[in-house]
Amino acid sequence: MAEFPFEISPMFEGERVRKEGMFVELGGPKSLGLELVRAKPMDEIVDDKVTIVGPDIKEMEEGKTYPWAMIFNIGGELVEPDLESVVERRVHDFINYCQGIMHLNQRYDVWMRVSKDTAAKLDSFEPFGKAVMMLFKTELPFIEKMQVTFYTDQAEVEKQMVEAKEIFKARDARTKDLHDEDVDVFYGCTLCQSFAPTNVCVVSPDRVSLCGAINWFDGRAAAKVDPEGPQFSIDKGELLDAKTGEYSGVNDIAKKLSSGEFDKIKLHSFFDSPHTSCGCFEVVGFYIPEVDGIGWVNREYQGMAPNGLGFSTMAGQTGGGKQIVGFLGIGVNYFYSPKFIQADGGWNRVVWLPSMLKEKIAETIPDDIKDKIATENDATDIESLKAFLQEKNHPVVATWAAAEEEEEEEEEEEEEAEEVAVAAAPMMMPAAGFQMPAMASMPMMSAGKAGGIKITFKKAKISIDRMVISEKK
Amino acid sequence: MGYSVTKVIAITGKGGTGKTAVAALLIRSLSKKGKFLLAVDADADTNLPETLGCEDVKTIGDAKEYLQAEITKPRPDNPDMNKEAVLKSKVYEIIEEMPGYDLLVMGRPEGSGCYCYVNNLLRGIMDKLITNYEVVIIDAEAGLEHFSRKIIRDIDDLIVVTDASRRGFRTAERIHELVDELDSNVGRIHVIANKVTDTNSEKLVKLAEDLKLNMIGMIPLDPKIEEMDIKGVPLFEIPDDSVAAVEIESIVKKLGF
Numbered sequence: 001m002a003e004f005p006f007e008i009s010p011m012f013e014g015e016r017v018r019k020e021g022m023f024v025e026l027g028g029p030k031s032l033g034l035e036l037v038r039a040k041p042m043d044e045i046v047d048d049k050v051t052i053v054g055p056d057i058k059e060m061e062e063g064k065t066y067p068w069a070m071i072f073n074i075g076g077e078l079v080e081p082d083l084e085s086v087v088e089r090r091v092h093d094f095i096n097y098c099q100g101i102m103h104l105n106q107r108y109d110v111w112m113r114v115s116k117d118t119a120a121k122l123d124s125f126e127p128f129g130k131a132v133m134m135l136f137k138t139e140l141p142f143i144e145k146m147q148v149t150f151y152t153d154q155a156e157v158e159k160q161m162v163e164a165k166e167i168f169k170a171r172d173a174r175t176k177d178l179h180d181e182d183v184d185v186f187y188g189c190t191l192c193q194s195f196a197p198t199n200v201c202v203v204s205p206d207r208v209s210l211c212g213a214i215n216w217f218d219g220r221a222a223a224k225v226d227p228e229g230p231q232f233s234i235d236k237g238e239l240l241d242a243k244t245g246e247y248s249g250v251n252d253i254a255k256k257l258s259s260g261e262f263d264k265i266k267l268h269s270f271f272d273s274p275h276t277s278c279g280c281f282e283v284v285g286f287y288i289p290e291v292d293g294i295g296w297v298n299r300e301y302q303g304m305a306p307n308g309l310g311f312s313t314m315a316g317q318t319g320g321g322k323q324i325v326g327f328l329g330i331g332v333n334y335f336y337s338p339k340f341i342q343a344d345g346g347w348n349r350v351v352w353l354p355s356m357l358k359e360k361i362a363e364t365i366p367d368d369i370k371d372k373i374a375t376e377n378d379a380t381d382i383e384s385l386k387a388f389l390q391e392k393n394h395p396v397v398a399t400w401a402a403a404e405e406e407e408e409e410e411e412e413e414e415e416e417a418e419e420v421a422v423a424a425a426p427m428m429m430p431a432a433g434f435q436m437p438a439m440a441s442m443p444m445m446s447a448g449k450a451g452g453i454k455i456t457f458k459k460a461k462i463s464i465d466r467m468v469i470s471e472k473k
Numbered sequence: 474m475g476y477s478v479t480k481v482i483a484i485t486g487k488g489g490t491g492k493t494a495v496a497a498l499l500i501r502s503l504s505k506k507g508k509f510l511l512a513v514d515a516d517a518d519t520n521l522p523e524t525l526g527c528e529d530v531k532t533i534g535d536a537k538e539y540l541q542a543e544i545t546k547p548r549p550d551n552p553d554m555n556k557e558a559v560l561k562s563k564v565y566e567i568i569e570e571m572p573g574y575d576l577l578v579m580g581r582p583e584g585s586g587c588y589c590y591v592n593n594l595l596r597g598i599m600d601k602l603i604t605n606y607e608v609v610i611i612d613a614e615a616g617l618e619h620f621s622r623k624i625i626r627d628i629d630d631l632i633v634v635t636d637a638s639r640r641g642f643r644t645a646e647r648i649h650e651l652v653d654e655l656d657s658n659v660g661r662i663h664v665i666a667n668k669v670t671d672t673n674s675e676k677l678v679k680l681a682e683d684l685k686l687n688m689i690g691m692i693p694l695d696p697k698i699e700e701m702d703i704k705g706v707p708l709f710e711i712p713d714d715s716v717a718a719v720e721i722e723s724i725v726k727k728l729g730f
Contacts, residue, residue, distance in 0.1 A: 014561075014601025019570050029566060085553050092558045105562035106555040168551070175552050191589040212545040213590035217553040230593060280587025282545065299585055332547045361547050 004131045005121040007099040017102040023119030024060045026068035028104075028111030032157050034069035035110045036164045037088040042075040047145040050129035054153030057114070057122050067157035068112060069150070069164075072133075076144035085171060087140060089221055094135040098128060107168060108161060125150050175217065178205040180245065180267070180339065186234045187219025188253055192278035192321070198258040199278040199321030200265060202234065202250055206339045207267050210281035212331030244269040244343035262323055269343035270294060274328050279319030281329025283357070285341075286314055290382045291389055292403065293351030293396040294341070298332070301354040303376055306385045332357075336364045348395040352385060369395070476607050481627060482728065483611040483620070486634035487644035488518065491667040494698060495634050496612040497524040497708045498721045503608055503730060504573040511606040512571075513625070514578040516614035522578060526707030527569055532580020536563035537591050545586060560591070561598045575606070579619060595624055615644055620655055629660040630728055633686075637666070637673040642680050649686070663689040665724065670694050690724035692717050 027033015060066060074087060088106075095103035100118025104111040114122075122128065133146045151157045180186075182205065189201040189209055203209050205216045214222075214231065222231035237249030245267030254265040254276075264273040270285065277284070283298045288307055297305045297314065304310050318327040328341075340346050347369050355375035358365070365373065372392040379385035389397055484499070486492040493516075500512045514521035522530050540560045543549070569576040603609055603625070611625065619625055633648050635641035645664055652659045664686040666677045674691060681688040695717035701708060711718050 014598070014604065016565060016568070016575075016602065016605045018575070089553075089555050089558075092555060102565075104558065104565055106558045107551070109559075109562070111562055111566075172551050172553070189590075191593055192587075209590075211587035211590060213541070213587065215549070215552050218556060218590075221555065221557075278587075280589060282586065332545065333549075336548060364547075 004127055004134075006101075006118050006128075006131075008097050008131055008135070009099070010093075010097055012099050013093065013096040015096065015099070015102060017100065017113040017115045021115050021117070022113045023062055023116045024057070024114050025065040026110075026112040026114070026152075028065065028113075031065045032067040032069070032108075032154075032161055033105070033110030033112065034108050034151075034157065034161050034164055035072075035088065035091050035106070036070070036160075036167065037072045037074060037084045037091065038167075039079045039081045039084055040073040040075050042145055045073050045075045045145040045147050047147065048130060048133060049147040050126045050133075051147075051149040052125055053149060053151045053156050056124045056152075057119060058124065060152075062116075066152050067154050068110065068152060069157045069160040070110075070129075070148060071151075071160065071164075072136075072146060072148045074136075074143045074146050076142050078142040079144075082174075083142075085175075085217075086220075087136070087143070090136065090140065091132070094132050094139075097135060098131055101128065108165060178216070180204045180206045180236075181239075181242075183216070184236060185220075186236050186247075186250065187214075187216060187223055187231055188234050188257070189214055189219065189231045190257065191230045192280060193257075196276075196278040196319060196321030198261045199276045200254050200257045200262075201278060202253070202265060202267060202275065203231075204236075204245075204267060206337045207245075207275075208331040208333035208337075210275075210278050210329045210331050212282045212333055215333070241266070244272065245339060246273075258321070265323075266343065268337075268339040268341060270328050270341045270349070271325055271344055274323055274325065275330075276321050276323050277318045277327065277329030278321055279315065279329075281315070281319075282332045283330050283335075284311060284314045284318055285328040285330065287326040288351065288382070288385070291351055291386055291396055292399050293389070293394070294344070294349045295352035296330075296350065296357065297354055298357045301356060303354070304380065305354075306352055306374075306379050306381055308381070332361065335361045345395075351389055351394060351396060352379065476604060479603050479606055479609060480629050480729075481603065481609045481611070481625065482630045482632065483515075483613045483617075483625075483628045484632045484634060485613040485615055485617065485648060487615060487636075487638075487641050490634045490636045490641050490644075491692075491698075492634035493519045493521050493524055493612055494708055494717075495632070495665055495667060495692065495721075496521060496610060498711070498717060499725065500525065500574065500610050501709050501711070502718070502721050502725050503610070506725075506730065507573075508607045508730065510574045510608040510610060511603065512574055512576045513609060513611040514576070515611050515619045515625075517579070517581055518614060519612055521612045522569070522576060524708045525571065525576060526709050527571060527576060530569050530576065530578050531567040532578040533564060533567065533595070534580030534582070536560060536567060537588065537595065538581075538584065539563060540594075541584065541586060541588065541591055544590075557594050557597065560594050564595070564598055564602070579624075592622055592624060596626070599624055600626065615648060617648070617651055617655065627658040627660075631659050631662045632689075633662065633664050634667050635664060636668045637670075637677055639680075642684060642686075645686055646684050661687070663687050665689060666691045668692070668694045689727045690720055692720045 092103055095101055100115035102113040129148045136146055137143050151160055186202055186204040189203060192199045201209050203214055203216055203219045208215050219231050222229060223233045234253050235249045236247040240246040240248055251264050255263045265275055266273045283296050285294050285296045286307055287294055295305055297311045299311055301311055318324050318329055334340060347366050350373055352374045355377055358375055372394040374385055374388045378388045484492050484496045503510055544556060633645040635645050649662060664681055669677060669691045693716045695715055697711060697715040698717055
């Protein structure tokens with residue numbers, strides 16, 4: 001790389017150019033800084049061309065801050081607009097590979113500094129532009145042609161900024177419209193495995209990580225930079241069931257990363273093979289068997305849910321990287337997913353939310369159900385919740401009648417059937433040492449309306465050495 | 474850029490033993506020698522910035538909260554945001570550029586959410602940032618929280634500051650034990666006795682021997698420090714010939730400078 005006046009190496013990433021050693025500052029907190037990558041037809045690109053609009057580095061005054069915009073045009077047979085953001089992310093890396101040039105932030109917040117040492121070796125920004133484009137074409141070979149324009153003139157930068165913001169807006173709209181079926185790869189994250197050893201966080205376009213911090217795009221970016229790191233790609237494999245969000249690739253990784261503890265994770269299911277829960281989830285969902293509905297409580301909510309438990313108690317029981325049927329940890333953003341627990345009725349199954357959470361996510365709750373979901377202002381226990389749902393005619397109410405009919409039939413048929421039907425969930429039991437995982441095998445948990453018996457315990461303390469359940473011959 | 478080997482020195486100890494003063498004196502001595510260094514205030518309870526003559530600094534805690542709020546928005550404006558680049562920008566922005574050295578304040582503890590992801594980004598940023606400096610000096614709280622979170626991974630020299638109190642030494646002993654439990658790599662552990670007087674110096678030496686602690690310095694009780702504190706003069710401006718500053722010079726030598 002002798003052709004460039006400064007050294008180029010990944011080891012310069014993270015280099016800090018201090019004010020004392022700085023020749024000029026470009027963009028940043030005190031000015032305007034922009035970077036943008038556009039896909040263009042091949043014939044519109046003059047390969048390797050650097051254009052400078054406004055003062056070049058030689059015309060700049062030492063110690064000053066200048067506005068800065070850089071627009072890269074890329075072309076190639078495989079280049080398409082969807083790749084713009086992927087390529088744009090690398091601008092940060094490649095500029096930082098250049099010795100004496102510090103690049104920070106992204107998009108319309110770009111902040112750069114050029115060191116005195118490097119500035120002394122530059123007559124123009126041209127070799128800098130050529131160096132960055134060389135890095136792009138070497139590392140991302142699908143870029144066949146590339147050209148760049150640097151803007152340092154205030155009015156020009158402002159103009160580019162306005163146009164770029166429109167482009168980012170349109171790009172974000174496309175991004176938000178990306179769904180599980182549009183991609184071949186999901187991402188996994190094992191950051192939580194230090195305290196939830198069997199947790200397998202699967203991040204798909206329609207499912208944000210449980211902590212809410214990592215979406216599909218973050219997974220993609222991180223896995224590219226460090227494939228051996230905590231975020232990695234998961235080939236989604238074959239679609240086994242669209243409704244529950246079951247993919248063969250996800251099942252494989254669930255098996256592998258949980259050391260065989262689970263063999264299935266269904267991304268959009270609440271009851272059957274749900275996603276594991278780490279402990280850092282933003283919101284926990286809980287099944288309320290008495291109303292056959294699901295309530296959700298967020299970490300910030302200090303009060304009790306209608307089942308008599310607060311967030312921390314439920315989080316304590318749900319966390320640890322297990323599949324706990326009847327509870328589910330999620331990131332707030334999952335409420336916005338069009339596939340939100342779609343295997344189990346989606347929003348029509350939601351019966352309770354803390355008012356602060358309901359307000360926060362109001363825009364995503366379907367209008368026809370919004371008023372039918374109770375908050376702590378409407379219901380604080382099962383009885384008041386039941387009354388509220390009945391009064392509002394919540395969709396779950398329809399299932400109650402059906403369930404009651406079934407129960408009556410059973411009672412008639414099986415006189416010996418001992419049913420202990422009382423009005424509280426097992427998770428209400430204050431009894432210490434209750435084994436949550438045991439609940440996974442309880443029939444009432446796996447099927448709200450699937451028929452069969454329904455057992456509800458109240459203030460019960462159960463210890464069982466051995467239990468045998470067999471089919472009636 | 475940078476230094477192929479960056480020496481990381483962490484200073485800790487029980488509150489009130491004067492560890493922040495010792496940190497400030499070390500920073501002063503090394504930066505005067507032309508060592509390019511990063512000073513890190515990793516104890517939310519201390520006032521290293523004020524001791525160095527720097528006020529109203531932003532903190533890593535602020536940067537983390539900013540990113541955490543941004544990325545856990547229910548509907549992020551830009552789902553494809555380069556979070557690493559944004560956090561790095563915030564961190565680089567809050568670094569206070571002092572004459573001859575940089576200052577970074579860790580600041581407030583985390584909020585209630587999950588910071589695994591943000592901390593993981595921060596670790597990567599800190600790893601690279603540290604290579605910009607010849608020396609990093611960290612004023613750390615006795616619980617060594619930032620090390621257990623591995624925000625800063627390796628320490629070459631861990632210095633425990635103690636006064637003549639039995640509790641000061643106990644803390645030193647506990648820190649010794651804590652270090653064994655940490656995943657971080659800690660090179661050597663030393664003890665500096667602070668506020669030493671003619672009457673307690675013998676006792677201090679004996680205590681250190683009993684507890685098998687490696688004492689590398691005894692800083693005399695310096696009336697100059699108290700005087701500066703009352704007047705609100707930053708300790709950074711202490712005269713070279715004050716008794717504390719003289720002893721610091723000998724410690725710096727023992728640390729290999």
